Amino acid sequence: MSSVIANETRFHVLAVDDSIIDRKLIERLLKTSSYQVTTVDSGAKALEFLGLLEDENSGINMNTNSSPPPATTGNIHHEVEVNLIITDYCMPGITGYDLLRKIKESRLFRDIPVVMMSSENVPTRINSCLQQGAQEFFIKPVQQSDVNKLRPHLLKGRSTEAQPNIINNSSNLNAKRKPEEESLSPSRIRTKLNDLELVQ
Amino acid sequence: MEVEQLQRSFLEYIAALFREGFLDGQFSQLQLLQDESNPDFVVEVVSLFFEDSERLLNDLTKALDQQNVDFKRIDAHVHQLKGSSSSIGAHRVKNACITFRNFCDERNVEACLRCLQEVKQEYLLAKTKLEALFRLEQQIVAAGGAIPILDEFS
Numbered sequence: 001m002s003s004v005i006a007n008e009t010r011f012h013v014l015a016v017d018d019s020i021i022d023r024k025l026i027e028r029l030l031k032t033s034s035y036q037v038t039t040v041d042s043g044a045k046a047l048e049f050l051g052l053l054e055d056e057n058s059g060i061n062m063n064t065n066s067s068p069p070p071a072t073t074g075n076i077h078h079e080v081e082v083n084l085i086i087t088d089y090c091m092p093g094i095t096g097y098d099l100l101r102k103i104k105e106s107r108l109f110r111d112i113p114v115v116m117m118s119s120e121n122v123p124t125r126i127n128s129c130l131q132q133g134a135q136e137f138f139i140k141p142v143q144q145s146d147v148n149k150l151r152p153h154l155l156k157g158r159s160t161e162a163q164p165n166i167i168n169n170s171s172n173l174n175a176k177r178k179p180e181e182e183s184l185s186p187s188r189i190r191t192k193l194n195d196l197e198l199v200q
Numbered sequence: 201m202e203v204e205q206l207q208r209s210f211l212e213y214i215a216a217l218f219r220e221g222f223l224d225g226q227f228s229q230l231q232l233l234q235d236e237s238n239p240d241f242v243v244e245v246v247s248l249f250f251e252d253s254e255r256l257l258n259d260l261t262k263a264l265d266q267q268n269v270d271f272k273r274i275d276a277h278v279h280q281l282k283g284s285s286s287s288i289g290a291h292r293v294k295n296a297c298i299t300f301r302n303f304c305d306e307r308n309v310e311a312c313l314r315c316l317q318e319v320k321q322e323y324l325l326a327k328t329k330l331e332a333l334f335r336l337e338q339q340i341v342a343a344g345g346a347i348p349i350l351d352e353f354s
Contacts, residue, residue: 020252021249021252021284021287024244024248092276119282144229
C-alpha cells in the first residue's frame with residue numbers, strides 16, 4: 001500500500017507481551033504492515049523504554065530489535081518516538097492495565113494510542129480498558145485483520161495540518177465514543193462462534 | 201519421490217491434522233505470514249512453542265508434586281500454555297488446557313494430575329505430527345518444489 005504521507009518515516013510500534021511466542025507473532029504481523037517494531041517482555045521494560053520508570057535500578061537487559069537506542073533511565077528528555085503501544089493484558093508484575101493507566105497519566109505519552117490484547121473475552125475487563133483510554137481491545141490470537149485496524153489510529157496521530165491530502169478515516173471506527181457506547185462495541189471485538197470467526 | 205507426489209502427501213497429511221482437530225485456523229494464519237523474506241517463520245514460532253511448552257510442563261509437574269500445592273501458580277502456568285497453544289493453532293492442546301484450568305479452580309489435586317497427563321499427551325501428539333509435517337516440507341523443498349497451501353474452504 002503506497003503511503004499518502006509525504007514524510008517517509010515509518011510508524012514505530014512498541015509491543016509488550018510476556019509470551020515469547022506472542023511477541024514473535026505480533027512482531028511479524030506488525031512488520032507485514034511495514035511498521036518499525038520494538039518488543040519488550042514486561043510492563044516495567046515498556047516504561048523503562050519510554051523513560052517513565054522512576055527508579056534507576058535498571059540492570060535489566062532489554063530485548064529490543066530493529067529499534068533506536070532507548071532513552072537513558074532517569075533522563076527526562078526522550079529520544080525515543082513511539083506512535084502506538086500494543087500490550088498484553090495479563091502479565092506478571094505491571095499488568096497491561098497498569099501500563100495503560102501510567103501512559104494515560106503521563107503528560108508526554110497520554111496521546112499515544114494504546115491497544116490491549118487478551119486471550120480472555122471478559123466484558124468488564126474490556127470495558128474498563130476502553131474507559132481508561134485504550135483505543136482497541138483485541139482478543140488473542142491477534143490476526144492480520146486486527147493489525148489492519150491500527151493504521152487509522154496511527155494516521156490520526158500524525159499532524160494533519162502539514163498534510164492536507166490525508167483522508168480523515170473515521171467512518172468505521174467511531175472515533176468519538178460516548179461513554180455508554182464503549183461497552184462491547186461490536187466493531188472492536190471479534191467473537192468466535194464454533195471456530196467460525198465473525199468479524200462484526 | 202516425485203515433487204507432485206510429495207506435495208499430495210503433504211496436503212493429505214495437513215488436511216487430516218485439521219480434520220482431526222490437531223490444528224485449527226490459527227495455524228493457517230501462521231502459514232500466511234511466511235514468505236520469501238521470512239521463509240522459516242512457522243518452524244521458528246513452533247520451535248519456540250516446543251521449548252516454552254516443555255519448560256511449562258516441567259514446572260507443572262514439579263508444582264503438582266509439592267506438599268502444599270500452589271493452585272494459583274499452576275493456573276498461571278496452564279494459562280500461559282493455553283495462550284501459546286492457541287497462538288500456534290494447536291487446538292487439542294489448547295482444549296486440554298481449558299479443561300485443566302477448570303479443575304484448578306476446584307483445587308482438586310487428583311483431577312489436576314489427570315489433566316496434566318492429558319495435556320502432556322496432547323502436546324506430544326501435536327509435537328510428533330508437526331515435526332512430521334515439517335519433514336514433509338523439507339522433502340518437498342529438497343526436491344525443488346514449493347510448499348502447497350491448503351485451501352481450507354475447498
